[in-house]
Amino acid sequence: MRYAPITDRLMKLGSEKWKLHFETRRLKALGEPVIELTIGEPDLPPDRAILEALVSALYSGRTKYSYGRGEPDTLKAIADKYTKSRGYSVNEENVIYFPGTQTAIFATLLGLVGQQDSVLVGDPYYATYEGLIAATGAKRLSVPLRQEHGFRMQAADLEREIRDDSRLLLLNNPNNPTGSVLSRSEVQAICRVCEKYNLWILADEVYENLVYKGEFYSPLSEENYRNRVISVASVSKTYGVPGFRSGWVVGPEEFCKKLIALAETMLFGGVPFIADATAFALNSSSDFVDRMGASYVHRAKLIVDALAPSPQINPFLPSSGMFLLIDVAGTGMEGEEFAWKLLKNKKVAVMPGNSFGSNATSFIRVSLTVEDALLMEACKRINSFVKV
Numbered sequence: 001m002r003y004a005p006i007t008d009r010l011m012k013l014g015s016e017k018w019k020l021h022f023e024t025r026r027l028k029a030l031g032e033p034v035i036e037l038t039i040g041e042p043d044l045p046p047d048r049a050i051l052e053a054l055v056s057a058l059y060s061g062r063t064k065y066s067y068g069r070g071e072p073d074t075l076k077a078i079a080d081k082y083t084k085s086r087g088y089s090v091n092e093e094n095v096i097y098f099p100g101t102q103t104a105i106f107a108t109l110l111g112l113v114g115q116q117d118s119v120l121v122g123d124p125y126y127a128t129y130e131g132l133i134a135a136t137g138a139k140r141l142s143v144p145l146r147q148e149h150g151f152r153m154q155a156a157d158l159e160r161e162i163r164d165d166s167r168l169l170l171l172n173n174p175n176n177p178t179g180s181v182l183s184r185s186e187v188q189a190i191c192r193v194c195e196k197y198n199l200w201i202l203a204d205e206v207y208e209n210l211v212y213k214g215e216f217y218s219p220l221s222e223e224n225y226r227n228r229v230i231s232v233a234s235v236s237k238t239y240g241v242p243g244f245r246s247g248w249v250v251g252p253e254e255f256c257k258k259l260i261a262l263a264e265t266m267l268f269g270g271v272p273f274i275a276d277a278t279a280f281a282l283n284s285s286s287d288f289v290d291r292m293g294a295s296y297v298h299r300a301k302l303i304v305d306a307l308a309p310s311p312q313i314n315p316f317l318p319s320s321g322m323f324l325l326i327d328v329a330g331t332g333m334e335g336e337e338f339a340w341k342l343l344k345n346k347k348v349a350v351m352p353g354n355s356f357g358s359n360a361t362s363f364i365r366v367s368l369t370v371e372d373a374l375l376m377e378a379c380k381r382i383n384s385f386v387k388v
Ligand SMILES: Cc1ncc(COP(=O)(O)O)c(C=O)c1O
Pocket: 040, 099, 100, 101, 102, 103, 126, 172, 175, 176, 204, 206, 233, 234, 235, 236, 242, 246, 247
């Protein structure tokens, strides 16, 4: 049978990227004592009040069809959040509700680029970006995120990679997997380059509330460049509910007008009771994300100390997010080989760096989402693996 080219373009870019993670889940289902440090699922249970808001919406009949743009109260809650945090007046016409950041990026890219275009992205990048860009048929151009700059994108590096067909910069700040956070002046310099070459900026800001060092600054806060900036995020990380699949785009009114039919064609609206719980969460004054962030900072430091006896591996202390990168080049192995052998020999599951781009091949990524004692046990096993 014949299939459309998109299926070939995405063949190795879906679950293949998470192969080690799925193998881990298979082993755990068989009862193997694997310590899972692969994906970014917050371990803290979400606030009970959010779950109660969801259940009460469900029982009050919020199970019908929704609107293409989203539920009005949820759109308002998102708009209010951005008005407060980005320093200008955002309204419902600037927002479209999506089932998670992932779909928000998918639809935005589909609305802005195609086969004749190229998309710039910092490398290392979040694992699904490769597939998201490939789905549109656009070419991916990597902007190196250099360790000597703390993995923060430098405007000069961006400018060097821009070509005539470049249309968009996919900017993940705070960054997964590196945990880096751009300074205000770095964001401004990147905006200037994007203005010069007439590029859209698609800012993936899912970790904006999980910053430990430095200060989050969004390109949406830059009045002069706002017409080319789209921010995407969700409640997945901030409220510990990735299974809600609840997120949004915030951007110029004209962009939202153009994108709305695409969103409607794809989704035919969201899930009203989840949208209600999302609005509740956004309007609440929860300290969930601060508690979660404090435990991640603590765990990242624990790991750095615990791995100190193994000079062949170098952990990079993150400034944000829920992950930590470890350079394993000193072991003579690439991240991929290291991760699979570590799983086989020591039953510790980490992500191989090559899932996050060609600049991450010498790394493994560790998720900070398990309790301290288990994390220490994982470090013990890593140290003994490195010694062999
Ligand atoms: C940088 C980044 N963007 C997007 C996502 C997807 O988030 P969501 O659950 O909102 O689709 C993740 C999830 O880990 C992420 O790390």
